[in-house]
Amino acid sequence: MNGKTLVLGVIGSDVHAVGNKILEISLKEAGFNVVNLGVLVSQKEFVEAALETAADAVLVSSLYGHAEIDCRGLREAFIEAGIGDIRLYIGGYLVVGNQPWEETRAKFEALGFDRVYPPNTLPEEFIPQLKQDLGIEE
Amino acid sequence: MQLIILIDIGSTFTKVSAVDLETARFLGRFQAPTTPANVNEGLQVALTGLGDELAQAGATSGDIKRARKLACSSAAGGLQMVAIGLVTDLTAEAARQAALGAGARVLKTYAYELTDADRDEIAQLQPDIILLAGGTDGGNHTTIIHNAQVLATLDLNVPVVIAGNRSVAPEVAGYLKNSFNTYITANVMPEIGRLDVEPARQVIRQVFMDTIVQAKGLAKAEELIEGIFMPTPAAVLRAGTLLSKGAPGLAGWGDLLIVDVGGATTDVHSLGMGHPSRSGTVMRGLPEPFAKRTVEGDLGVRVSALPLVEAVGAEVIASHLGWDPEEVRGAAAKITANQDYLPQTSEDVEFDQALGYFAAKTAVGRHAGRLSEVYTPTGAVWIQEGKDLSQFRAVIATGGVFINSSAPAAMLEGAARDNSDPLALKPVDPVYYLDGDYLLAAAGLLAEDYGQAAFRLMEHSLKRVS
Numbered sequence: 001m002n003g004k005t006l007v008l009g010v011i012g013s014d015v016h017a018v019g020n021k022i023l024e025i026s027l028k029e030a031g032f033n034v035v036n037l038g039v040l041v042s043q044k045e046f047v048e049a050a051l052e053t054a055a056d057a058v059l060v061s062s063l064y065g066h067a068e069i070d071c072r073g074l075r076e077a078f079i080e081a082g083i084g085d086i087r088l089y090i091g092g093y094l095v096v097g098n099q100p101w102e103e104t105r106a107k108f109e110a111l112g113f114d115r116v117y118p119p120n121t122l123p124e125e126f127i128p129q130l131k132q133d134l135g136i137e138e
Numbered sequence: 139m140q141l142i143i144l145i146d147i148g149s150t151f152t153k154v155s156a157v158d159l160e161t162a163r164f165l166g167r168f169q170a171p172t173t174p175a176n177v178n179e180g181l182q183v184a185l186t187g188l189g190d191e192l193a194q195a196g197a198t199s200g201d202i203k204r205a206r207k208l209a210c211s212s213a214a215g216g217l218q219m220v221a222i223g224l225v226t227d228l229t230a231e232a233a234r235q236a237a238l239g240a241g242a243r244v245l246k247t248y249a250y251e252l253t254d255a256d257r258d259e260i261a262q263l264q265p266d267i268i269l270l271a272g273g274t275d276g277g278n279h280t281t282i283i284h285n286a287q288v289l290a291t292l293d294l295n296v297p298v299v300i301a302g303n304r305s306v307a308p309e310v311a312g313y314l315k316n317s318f319n320t321y322i323t324a325n326v327m328p329e330i331g332r333l334d335v336e337p338a339r340q341v342i343r344q345v346f347m348d349t350i351v352q353a354k355g356l357a358k359a360e361e362l363i364e365g366i367f368m369p370t371p372a373a374v375l376r377a378g379t380l381l382s383k384g385a386p387g388l389a390g391w392g393d394l395l396i397v398d399v400g401g402a403t404t405d406v407h408s409l410g411m412g413h414p415s416r417s418g419t420v421m422r423g424l425p426e427p428f429a430k431r432t433v434e435g436d437l438g439v440r441v442s443a444l445p446l447v448e449a450v451g452a453e454v455i456a457s458h459l460g461w462d463p464e465e466v467r468g469a470a471a472k473i474t475a476n477q478d479y480l481p482q483t484s485e486d487v488e489f490d491q492a493l494g495y496f497a498a499k500t501a502v503g504r505h506a507g508r509l510s511e512v513y514t515p516t517g518a519v520w521i522q523e524g525k526d527l528s529q530f531r532a533v534i535a536t537g538g539v540f541i542n543s544s545a546p547a548a549m550l551e552g553a554a555r556d557n558s559d560p561l562a563l564k565p566v567d568p569v570y571y572l573d574g575d576y577l578l579a580a581a582g583l584l585a586e587d588y589g590q591a592a593f594r595l596m597e598h599s600l601k602r603v604s
Binding site: 033035040065 | 224225227228229273274276277278279327329330331420422512513514515516519521
């Protein structure tokens with residue numbers, strides 16, 4: 001265990017459960033304490049779980065193209081709860097169709113996410129970044 | 139015959155029941171007004187009355203004197219608690235659940251950081267026990283520590299049960315130990331999505347037995363009896379658990395519901411996990427304890443008759459009875475105002491029947507989980523919050539309004555699913571039983587040392603009414 005707690009879940013009216021489960025397993029293997037909220041997770045549930053568990057980062061997945069609507073106000077909700085400086089990550093099929101990735105990334109960074117990952121990102125690609133962001137020595 | 143006497147020291151009546159342990163049969167009961175200044179007086183009257191009842195069964199006064207006597211109590215306001223947690227829907231709710239399941243009346247539940255005003259309010263509420271939770275194990279610790287520091291300045295001698303983040307429990311106790319008796323137990327919510335309320339319930343019960351009974355002036359009764367072992371609602375929940383799970387060699391009844399309609403409150407106890415009965419349903423919200431108790435302070439058939447009418451709507455009750463809404467309000471106001479009310483006329487009886495029906499209907503409706511439909515790009519998905527009671531087969535009624543009714547099953551039908559609200563997960567097509575001898579609390583007391591006898595006692599005495 002590396003002592004860092006992560007909250008993860010699939011936001012909004014999205015029921016894609018498989019990637020979420022794979023993510024949980026990979027993150028546990030990497031030594032994280034994982035609080036997996038599963039699918040159909042509301043903003044409120046992300047915030048409350050992060051508060052109770054004193055989470056170090058929140059990992060939001062979205063695979064159905066409506067992430068922008070679902071994530072509006074999420075950073076603000078964390079600020080309201082007094083944990084506004086928590087690290088926020090998002091990944092998946094965030095928008096519908098083939099929009100330029102840089103635009104999508106910029107859109108989600110503007111919503112308050114620290115890192116934004118495109119579809120088909122493998123755990124081994126972003127886990128080292130996550131560890132680096134959270135100050136975990138390899 | 140092996141006589142045992144089970145006692146319920148209530149706020150108005152002290153009720154004593156005699157049971158033969160060998161046959162697991164109910165022998166008789168007697169009740170006398172509770173005497174708050176010295177509970178022994180009322181208890182003695184009740185025991186003497188029971189002696190006369192039992193003389194016919196061949197028991198002598200010596201038999202009664204020698205019999206084990208176990209009691210539960212809801213006198214002197216019952217067990218009153220304040221529950222404290224971090225997030226309203228998470229540890230604060232888990233703490234509330236733990237307190238309710240321990241048989242407490244929860245005066246108030248606090249979430250997030252306590253303020254000085256909250257502390258002053260707690261001082262006025264004068265709880266018997268404070269349950270302090272907050273943070274999952276290894277999670278948030280700042281709030282529970284802050285709350286302990288605020289509580290440390292509370293001008294009230296009250297035991298504090300600490301059931302929060304395990305990592306800081308000793309530190310939390312450290313802030314409190316100079317002025318309070320503290321008890322550390324397992325976290326009511328060790329991780330998100332997992333409830334662990336049973337250890338806290340056990341500790342609360344122990345504190346109740348060891349100190350609250352004393353503080354409430356009930357300990358005097360222990361000259362006549364072995365002890366007051368739990369608050370009455372905890373005894374009912376325990377009886378329900380035994381009936382559901384069974385005893386060694388005796389198969390339990392499975393999932394069941396107990397509806398206890400009283401004058402001031404309506405309690406609902408569900409025994410069963412209540413997992414979704416419809417496939418593909420997604421569970422949301424706090425996980426539910428196997429043994430869950432809810433208390434509705436605005437639903438009752440005597441002092442709470444008027445609040446009940448307000449909660450349900452006078453028009454709804456009026457149309458059910460074929461009365462005028464004003465008549466409904468008037469009748470309820472009369473009952474609420476008159477402590478010694480007894481139904482006299484046929485209208486009174488009819489109104490009692492309606493009050494019982496709507497108390498059961500509303501209380502079970504609030505206790506039961508709900509389904510809601512969410513539309514996703516891949517189709518509709520059902521979300522369940524709370525327990526699915528639809529497959530619960532047995533619904534057991536207890537309380538005077540049912541026992542005195544000539545049609546208890548009709549009253550109990552309020553507990554079942556109705557087509558006007560199909561998304562409320564109430565029992566579909568249940569079988570109704572009546573606790574006609576007021577034996578549930580007694581069976582819960584008996585369950586401690588005599589599980590099989592307690593189980594058989596309930597099987598003998600619960601009467602099927604549908």
